[in-house]
Amino acid sequence: MTQAIVVEGLRKKFGAREVLHGLNFAVEPGTVFGVIGPNGAGKTTIMRCLLDIIRPSAGSISVLGQDPRQAGTALRRRIGYLPGELHLENRTTGRRVLEHFAAISGPVEQRHVDELAERLNLDLDRQTRKLSKGNKQKLGLLQAFMHKPELLVLDEPTSGLDPLVQQVFHAMVREAVDEGATVFLSSHVLSEVQQAADAVAILRDGEIVTVSTVEALRTAAVRQLRFSSTGTEPHDVGALLARVPGVANVAVREIKADGHVAGAVEATATLSGRVQPLVQELARLNLMDLVLEEPDLEEAVLTLYIGQPVGNSESPGSAQTPAHGHRPGPRAEGAHRA
Amino acid sequence: MPKVLPLFTKALTDSWRSTLAWAVGLSAACMLYLPLYPSIGGSAQMQDLINALPPEMTKALNYDQIASGPGYTQATMFGLIGFLLMSMASVGWGAAAVGGDEESGLLELTLAHSVTRVQVVLERALAIVVRIALLSALVFLLVLGLNGPSQLSIDVGHLAGAVLLFAALALLSGTAALCAGALGGRKVYGIAAGAAVAVLGYVFNAVGRQSPDVEWLLNLSPYHWAYGNSPVANGADWGAGAGLYGISLALIILGAVALQRRDVGV
Incomplete structure (x- = not known):
């Protein structure tokens, strides 16, 4: 069976600034692949490249066996996408938003939509502008999942969700995978990926630091x-x-x-x-x-983010410390080294 | 169930409020201006007043022709207030269609679905065409309805031709806005381009009519192409109409190609 996503030598420049420096990774079908990295590491850029929203400067991408640049609409119908910054129209309801997306990416079973809305505890008849951030995110998830896509590309999917809904989300991911779907998701916190992902790529400043399983990370942690x-x-x-x-x-x-x-x-x-x-x-x-x-995976990842031991004087802004990284990464050597 | 032209229907249904508002505005303009013709354009006193004005001003405002019903309708409704309202509506829709949609972050999610970018531009452009057609048809009916009561004596065929040019002119600034938005990804680019087409077209016409030295400006004015021969009075210049619609079509295609070739939402 071909791999769900194959990325080779992916580079992306915005003007003179290169934000992805030649990425290579592959995602096995029927698995959950997580990308973690600090804000600005390039997670969203990768996802937009997969969806052909932006185009690589170099390298090749294969999504479900096809080049997203060439494959066109039929490929995107097989993908469910949740953007990292979800924007919804204001003067409409969740139901109408979903109806529109169903019209352009269907077919969608109405029963499935209702079922997901119920599980996520989302009122589809409320005006979108009155929805909280978490509820908007639920709507975003719903539109990504509703047509039962073969590939889910989810940028920071649990952002804004309360812990209970996060559990629902993880269950939805599991079910999708059980039905054969592949999930590609990103996060800036490991705990989220840790729960869902089979494999994890750690991205720092546009480069993949490591690709490993959560288990291996745990061992290294x-x-x-x-x-x-x-x-x-x-x-x-x-x-x-x-x-x-x-x-x-x-x-x-x-x-x-x-x-x-x-x-x-x-x-x-x-x-x-x-x-x-x-x-x-x-x-x-x-x-x-x-x-x-x-094991403090967060800390293990933080070590990888920062890359070099201590000397933590990365350019300001680029090495944004993950939320829970309250301890310094690699410590100085112990006092008593017998 | 696949829907026919889903983006087009959505663009139309989403904008019914603004379409209605512009329709109300245009109706009000027609009903305020045109019934005044017997007491303004047709009256000798008014003509004396206009004769007393500096000729540059009457030319700039096209008031040199308001002594006849068709001239009055041309100068006031099609040449001024109607032109202004239609251009504003059209530029707003054009700038919002792609550039505004991208800037607000909505376009990204639309494009992640099973649509092509060309399709997005074409369907949304079609929605603008339809809205302009609706408003123009409304203006046609209103003028036609007021033709008798306001003693305008406009030839219906000429009126139809003038309305087609009126629509073409509005569409041109709208498609310029759409195209600039699709090129640059910002609403403000669309507004700037659309407004430039409308305003410069108007200004070049007003200035170009002043003296033979600056007459060449008329050649650059879409406004003059459409209205140079006073179509309400004299019938449409079909070549100008075809040219205007042709440029609009080219701008739409250019916008579609531009959007197709670039990164979205960056």
């Missing part, structure tokens, strides 16, 4: 480790941690709380990679406490 133990010297703990692959940022200190528990040690570190080797080493210790946090 950094976990915070914190424990305390008794009966060991700090440098022994340090040495033990140094043997574990993927451990970094080790900081060990002695706790002398009341003096009669000799050699209580508290250590913090980060772990990327597998957990098993760490657990094996830690089993040698007399642990009082152990905390191994959920």
Whole structure:
């Protein structure tokens, strides 16, 4: 079966400014492919190229086996698109908006529309100008899904949706995939892609930093480790941690709380990679406490966004920090490196 | 169920309010201006007044011909207030059709559906043609209705020809607006281009009529092409009509080709 999307050497210039610098990626049919990257990384530009709204400066694109530049209307009928900035007409109702899009991209089963509207809890008879941002977004999703397209191209689909509706959206994506559709979606936050996507491309400044599965990202992601133990010297703990692959940022200190528990040690570190080797080493210790946090994918991605370790003096604006990146990305080396 | 010309029907139904408003405006203009003819154009006193005006001014306003019913209708309705209203309506529709739609972000989603860009331009241009035709037909009927009561003595055939030119002139500024909007993707480009065609056409006519030295300006004035021989009085210049409609068609095609070839919404 041919791939749903194949992008090779995609470049896009706006005037003298190149915003996509030769992208390559492919999306397998029947999967969910997520693109994450900060605002301005080029996510929307890729999607507009897929829909032939803008044209590549170089490179080739194949969507459902066809070049969007040549394929014309028949191809776009097979695609459902949600733009990143959804604009709707004001003096009309959701129902009329959908009727119009059904007229130009149908056929659409009315029953399916009603069903989706009900699931999304969207009143189609309200004036569009009175809809909240979230409700407009629901209408945008509905027009993308309603003709049961083979490919869904969704730019920041959960933007403005409350958590409950986000769950409905994820269910809709799953169902579409179960029926054989391919989904290409973007986000600037990982948690959204993490939930839906089989594969993730990380885009930074018009280049794909990495394409991997969410699972691989999770493995590569950094976990915070914190424990305390008794009966060991700090440098022994340090040495033990140094043997574990993927451990970094080790900081060990002695706790002398009341003096009669000799050699209580508290250590913090980060772990990327597998957990098993760490657990094996830690089993040698007399642990009082152990905390191994959920992998912080957000942070893993943030590291990739920023690219270079620390020295975080990227040009202003280009390296927009994702919302949850409250911690600095790559940390300085740990204090005690035994 | 595939609908026939979905973008055309949508453009028409979406604009019924503005079409109605312009229809009301044009009707009001007809009904205010034309019944005044017996007391203005036809009266000797008024003629004395006009004779007392600087000839440059009467020429600029085409008031040199208002002593006859057809001349009066030509100068006031078709040449001035009707021309103004129709041009405004047409430029507004033309600028909104593609440029305005793109600027507001709506065009992107339309183009993501199963339509071609050429189709978008052509169907929306057709919707402008139909709206202008409706308003022009209304003007035709109103003038025809007032012809007797207002003692205008206009020949119906001449009136029909004049209305066709009146529509052609309005369509030209509308298609110029459409084309500029399709080229540049901004509503303001459309407004500027459409207004330029209408206003410069009017000004070149007004100035060009002043003296033989600047007569060449008339050649640049679509307004003069259409109205140079006072079609309400003398019948339409069909060549001018064909030329105006031809240019409009060319502008529509140019707009479609331009939109087809460029990035949208950037």
